[in-house]
Amino acid sequence: MTTRPRGGADSRCPACRAPILRQLVGDRAALKVTADLTPLTPEQQAEARGPNRLIWCLRPGGTGPGRLVWLTPWHPADCPHPHLADHRCPPTTLF
Numbered sequence: 500m501t502t503r504p505r506g507g508a509d510s511r512c513p514a515c516r517a518p519i520l521r522q523l524v525g526d527r528a529a530l531k532v533t534a535d536l537t538p539l540t541p542e543q544q545a546e547a548r549g550p551n552r553l554i555w556c557l558r559p560g561g562t563g564p565g566r567l568v569w570l571t572p573w574h575p576a577d578c579p580h581p582h583l584a585d586h587r588c589p590p591t592t593l594f
Contacts, residue, residue, distance in 0.1 A: 512533075512586060512588060514588050515589060517535065517586065517588070517589075518535070518536040518537075519534060519535060519536060519586050520532075520533070520534045520535075520536055520557075520564055520567070520583065521533050522534075522566075522567050524555075524567050524568070524569070532553075532555065532567055532585065533585065533586045534567060534585055535584055535585075535586045536583065538557075538581035538582060538583065539582050539583065539584060541576075543584075544570070544582055547584040548584075551585075552584060552585045553570070553584075553585050554570040554582055554583070554585075555568065555569060555570060555582065555585075556568045556569075556574060556578060556580050556581075557583055558580050559580070567583070570582060
């Protein structure tokens with residue numbers, strides 16, 4: 500019997516083909532998160548953050564890509580882990 504690794508899987512967005520990380524975050528009422536794999540600077544985080552777009556801290560975990568944790572206001576400013584934003588496909592350009 501094979502077991503499926505817990506914690507998430509990196510793949511590509513089916514719409515825009517951008518590299519993403521999909522993961523259930525939380526122990527009881529989990530959120531289904533799809534995050535971009537590109538780490539953000541603090542300035543990029545402030546620009547990307549919005550009422551419907553969260554920033555995530557990717558903490559190292561046993562096996563797999565790591566564990567996403569919501570970036571709260573009291574998150575340490577000197578956190579060494581990559582910070583990722585919820586994925587949004589870029590707008591398409593019509594010709």
